[in-house]
Amino acid sequence: MLCRRSAMQPARVRAFATLAALAAIFLPGTASAHLVDARFGDFYAGLIHPISALEHVFPILAVGLLAGQQGAKNARVVLACIAVGLLVGVVLGQRGDSLSWVAYVNGASFVVVGGLVALARRLPVWVSAALAGAFGVTHGYANGTAMRPEMVVLNYDAGVVVAGVVLVSIGAGFVLSLERSWTKVAVRVVGSWIAAIGLMTIALM
Amino acid sequence: MKKITAVVALVFIPARVLAHVTGDVAGGLASGFLHPISGLDHVVAMVAVGLWGSQLGKPAIWILPVTFPIVMAFGGVMGVREIPLPPVELGIALSAIVLGAAVALSVKPPLWAAAAVVGAFAVFHGYAHGTELPRAAAPLAYGSGFVLTTGMLHVCGIAIGTIHRWPAGAKVVRGCGVLVAVVGVYFLIRAIG
Numbered sequence: 001m002l003c004r005r006s007a008m009q010p011a012r013v014r015a016f017a018t019l020a021a022l023a024a025i026f027l028p029g030t031a032s033a034h035l036v037d038a039r040f041g042d043f044y045a046g047l048i049h050p051i052s053a054l055e056h057v058f059p060i061l062a063v064g065l066l067a068g069q070q071g072a073k074n075a076r077v078v079l080a081c082i083a084v085g086l087l088v089g090v091v092l093g094q095r096g097d098s099l100s101w102v103a104y105v106n107g108a109s110f111v112v113v114g115g116l117v118a119l120a121r122r123l124p125v126w127v128s129a130a131l132a133g134a135f136g137v138t139h140g141y142a143n144g145t146a147m148r149p150e151m152v153v154l155n156y157d158a159g160v161v162v163a164g165v166v167l168v169s170i171g172a173g174f175v176l177s178l179e180r181s182w183t184k185v186a187v188r189v190v191g192s193w194i195a196a197i198g199l200m201t202i203a204l205m
Numbered sequence: 206m207k208k209i210t211a212v213v214a215l216v217f218i219p220a221r222v223l224a225h226v227t228g229d230v231a232g233g234l235a236s237g238f239l240h241p242i243s244g245l246d247h248v249v250a251m252v253a254v255g256l257w258g259s260q261l262g263k264p265a266i267w268i269l270p271v272t273f274p275i276v277m278a279f280g281g282v283m284g285v286r287e288i289p290l291p292p293v294e295l296g297i298a299l300s301a302i303v304l305g306a307a308v309a310l311s312v313k314p315p316l317w318a319a320a321a322v323v324g325a326f327a328v329f330h331g332y333a334h335g336t337e338l339p340r341a342a343a344p345l346a347y348g349s350g351f352v353l354t355t356g357m358l359h360v361c362g363i364a365i366g367t368i369h370r371w372p373a374g375a376k377v378v379r380g381c382g383v384l385v386a387v388v389g390v391y392f393l394i395r396a397i398g
């Protein structure tokens with residue numbers, strides 16, 4: 001006789017999977033020294049910087065939450081735009097100097113994107129795409145200026161873009177998997193938190 | 206549910222995976238997390254916001270947690286800029302008394318009135334956190350910490366408040382309101398005396 005396997009609902013599987021992915025990102029202790037010497041560490045550097053610097057991880061995650069709120073079709077467009085934006089930004093940032101207004105725009109990205117998540121409005125796809133692209137450029141730029149000269153450019157850039165894609169995918173995927181109304185409210189609350197953090201940050205600049 | 210809890214717990218084990226760790230960002234984050242819960246007056250007032258939201262039901266139960274952090278951030282900005290405000294400790298003690306009384310008496314004003322009351326007190330609470338911000342080791346981390354902790358306290362209040370749909374639970378929630386108000390009175394006396 002076949003035993004009936006206990007099945008989790010698809011929504012819970014997705015939620016669990018995204019949380020497991022998050023845990024996998026934050027669990028590592030040290031990166032291997034030999035890989036760093038072989039300059040693969042530059043990919044790690046690019047990967048780790050956006051997701052471990054609070055001034056980047058919150059707004060990029062917020063873009064993911066916003067994307068999820070827009071529905072799957074629009075979310076894919078936003079995902080593509082953040083990838084392109086980050087790539088353009090990091091390439092520009094490597095060549096250019098660190099610009100002070102970029103930090104202000106990155107601070108504003110907390111408020112704008114977090115605020116939109118809190119409002120939970122359906123936006124025209126070009127609006128969310130443009131926001132993702134623009135803030136992708138500015139956050140990518142900030143990551144680009146953080147690169148050290150001896151790093152291999154391609155590895156670092158790839159790392160930054162992958163980090164952004166992963167964050168937005170996790171955020172959007174998680175939001176898209178939510179079904180109960182209180183969970184959607186919880187997402188709006190998280191957006192409000194991100195906007196609040198941004199307000200505090202700008203006040204100090 | 207257990208699996209999800211385990212995974213979430215795992216995410217928070219390594220506190221060291223932070224860029225620019227000069228020992229400061231993790232420290233700033235930690236001190237930000239701890240600041241709201243370092244004062245009992247803060248804690249009870251935040252929980253009372255969640256309790257009152259539960260009593261008021263929709264839409265207050267979600268409007269309050271969504272708008273509170275942003276209004277609190279305005280208070281925080283005022284604190285950072287050191288814009289003069291009536292004594293903050295008094296305001297926070299009063300917030301505990303008023304919100305605790307509202308929960309204890311199960312007061313149900315129109316939404317705009319409840320939002321105005323909560324908003325006014327949010328400014329005071331944010332101000333108290335904001336004054337510490339410039340001195341924090343890593344200001345962004347500190348700000349993140351206290352916003353997240355405050356939000357978690359609201360969630361606690363709402364979670365406790367879910368029992369109010371049962372008659373006995375409603376009485377328990379009102380009893381919690383009494384406790385909050387009593388704590389507020391203690392802090393008021395301490396602030397004045």
